[in-house]
Amino acid sequence: MRVEERPQHLPAALADDLDLIAEMTADFARSLDIEETLRLGLAHISTRMEAEAASIFLMEPGTGDLVCRACFGPTDVTGLRLVKGQGIVWRAVNRNATELVRDATDDPDFAHQIDNNTGFITRSILCAPMAVRDERLGAIELFNKKGGGSFDADDRRVLQALAASAALALINARQAADMAEQKALKHELSLAADIQRAMLPPQRPPEFPIHGINLPARGVSGDFFDVVELGDGKIAFAIADVSGKGMNAALLMAKTASLFRCLAKRLDGPGAVLAAIDSELAETSSAGMFVTMIAGILDPASGKVQLANAGHEPPLLCCGASQSRIDEGMPPLGIVPELFAQGCPESVIDLNGGALYLFTDGLTEAGGTGSMLGADGVARMLAPHRIRPAPDRLRALVAQVDEAGLALKDDLTMLVVEDVRNQPIMNRQYQARPASLSQIRHDVGQALSALGISGPVIPDIVLAVDEASQNVIRHAYGGGEGELIVQVRGDHDHVDLRLIDFAPTIDPACVCPRDLDDIRPGGLGTHFIREVMDEVEFLAPPPETGNLLRMAKRIGGHENRKP
Template identity: 60%
Template sequence: MIPPDPPGTIADGPSRHLDLIAEMMAAFARSQDVETTLRLALIRAVERLEAEAGSLFLLEPDGALRCRAAVGPVDVTGLRLAPGTGIVWRTIETNSPQRVADTGRDPDFAPRVDDATGFVTRSILCAPLAAGPERLGAIELFNKQGGAPFSDADLGLLQALAASAALAMINARLLAGLAEQEAMQRDLDLAAEIQRAMLPPPQGVDSPVHGLNRAARRVSGDFYEIVPLSDGRIAFAIGDVAGKGMKAALLMARTASLFRCLVKREDGPGRVLAAIEAELHETRLAGTFVTMIAGLLDPARGRVVLANAGHEPPVLVHQGRFVEITEGVPPLGIDPRLFDDGVPETVVDLDGGALYLFTDGLTEARGLVGGVMLGADGVLGLLAAFAAMDAAERLETVLHALGGAVSLEDDVTLMVVEDRLRPPVPAVQRLFPARPEALATIRAAVAETLAGLGASAEVAADCVLAVDEACQNIIRHAYKGGEGDIVLHVAREESDIVIRLMDFAPPVDPAKLVSRPLDEVRPGGLGTHLMRSVMDTVGFRPPPPGIGNLLEMVKRNGVP
């Protein structure tokens, strides 16, 4: 036992207990078990301050105090104190330390614990466990050995220990929360990986059905399916589960699995949706439903049979016209009685066109340029802008116009079902990086396309030169040398050659793009003059949503 220092000396205060404070702070810092360390701190405080007993109380979620550690002749661990009177509650409510020299003179002293245990409390020292306004509990010591009251120095030491203990508890909570968050993140990553594995693999370039899914968060409530059947037909589906997060992801996985199973045994997409509804009704999670379209494509006839349960209407694009297919029933999972009459089917003859299916995440998405919500018209504009691309690249480029997956507020899923019997479209459309090293590849693509369209070598050379100058302007001025992409479109329209270049840079003001006098043009700055000298028309057109600029150049009578 440490002998007391003479009153009035420097050591007569918390400074003489610096070794204990340092010891306990170090113990808290390296502790993996804060509660065990708190008990150790209580034991050391009782020993150093020569108390007969001590207790450590922590606040419970219901607002009561529970004794989590006790030292002395009576073990009151587990004792609960409801909010009310008592020195420990006064300490917590006032968030200030208390020193009671004589409990008999303190009106807040509550003797009921003494009455129950037989312990006699004469004096009390109590310090709050708090971090700023957050109150965690209190440390309470009872009866200085030898009958003397606790001193101010004793109170100072208990305050220091309590402050260190409170900080350790806050850190422990933060670490526990971080560990829980990391565990949840690992679970979400695993769920996302499983979801990606459940989606159909990329389809070959000759496949008439392609799909794409991007999750706004780690996991998605959207899905699509492509299932080749033994008779040569191709079953497909797209769906959107209400809500987000793990609950939606679980229902998405169940619905997709049901489709893959049922489509091989049920005759027609309407019966497939009715069977899925019956299965979901038995195990449905409360408050969730699924919008879904199921379809069957007969590639040999270019014919699709559709059934729609509350989903966004699919759109048939045929010869530049857009036709919405609106027939359907309510979403799956709301009320099985709505399906008593089955799910109606719609027959669609593609006739050389393409059928698009998408979730509402696409119509509600905002374009990369301008940030305006697409809506149905914007979606149709994007689909038309990239119509000449191969199907898989077309879907990717639509998503690219929305900023990839970075700016999505909801999951996006997009599908296309094409009639592969149609004659090839006399147009080529490709996405290129906006970098100087890509210019040679762009020039080669233009030359090869024009040769295929029957253009003369002289006409092709003029078009290649105009495209090269336009792309250099996009790289230097639109993207200012930064990262970006260019969409090249080369098409034959009757006897004219039409070239369009689209970018995703901030829109330019065409009125400011005035050609300078030739005597003011520096070497390498002939772009606008040169393009207009070799092409019949050069000008900007209103771009579709998500596109920054759309430059169109026409060579009249460029092909026989």
């Protein structure tokens, strides 16, 4: 701030006062450490206002006491605490008015005790409160005008102006500090969220039997899921929801997740794992916090799941068109250790070609306007996406929850455990656009290899799938947005490929290969498909889909089989 050149017609004393106010205001305005500035400023103010001594009192958050934070003069009372209503400082603060006491000995509020303790003799006092709007921050107090006189009305006006500007500076500094603290907290939260995401299991290929999705409603989540491959081909999994939200829930979640990961491989069965986690949590967790959790083990070879449920939302078993809830279970973990003293009962569920869905209440309670989605609602929302590969199915369901305006009030976590015994060796969903074709070719090539096929038939089949995908992109969707599912089934002798889209159903009669004698660009794709594949047919599309193209080929000759 630039101090204006001193106007010539002002009396010298007033001009000095204005200079002091301008200087101090400028100091306050640019200060980073406002209390330090107040301390330095106090000496400056005392000198210029010819006070023998001065103190600054600030209101202590919490107690509401006025505490001396800085002193100038022969005695130092820094740290002196004035409880509410005590002395002239409190009078100034309570009245929110500058107090001018010409003779302290006459004033009933004057605290003689302090003089007695320090040996200082107080004659006159000038005390200006620091306040912004209704917020009382403290006061500046000056003692004894030098030369024996008293402070006067002019001094009062100057100190009042200085106190007002100091108060504004204090408020600004506190708000800046609050903001910095909030920013730091936000940064820490985002770090915690990163760590949590890193604790989630890695994304597996879509054909893997177990997939999960986790969407935190806020930065950090109280939900988690985990999938751990055990040595014997079986797969352990868990889903859990920690009571409460925010940081506490996130920390308890981290602990539960670590315990599961550590115990899943060591203990025999999900019941034992839950019982062990319960005893660990009951010993150490903070009061009133608990965890609802399901642990399970899938045997992909038999399609059977061993399941133990501790107070968690009952999972949903979907087999074909029928759904059932798996209701058995125990109370949540971490409440009373005796509950799990006898272990945790397990149930065995036969997936029977279907899938088991586990979810947290973030899904079932995402009913908007107070209504609950409920397990039936989950089944209803799942139905249109049944054909999709598991990871895409979970994403579609979550997108649907969002789209319905059922904004996430809670963390949303979902896990699907599928019987993959009769599933395609490849089952993947792609965006129907030219940029996906390279990935489709790569994935189909790998799937054919995995079936034990090799040799020149692979590029032929890959070409047929590419051309059929192009037809979906160019003709079925007409260049618009959409998805394409590619499925590969079969063995080393025979391969069955299916392309499923969600475009309007097309008339197969319109799809015919072009006459090869007519040399012109375009129209070759369908010819390639028929040339390469033995069978090409449009089948009745599954519900909620547009078209299903099936292509099949018998693999002849040793050159096309792996030795």
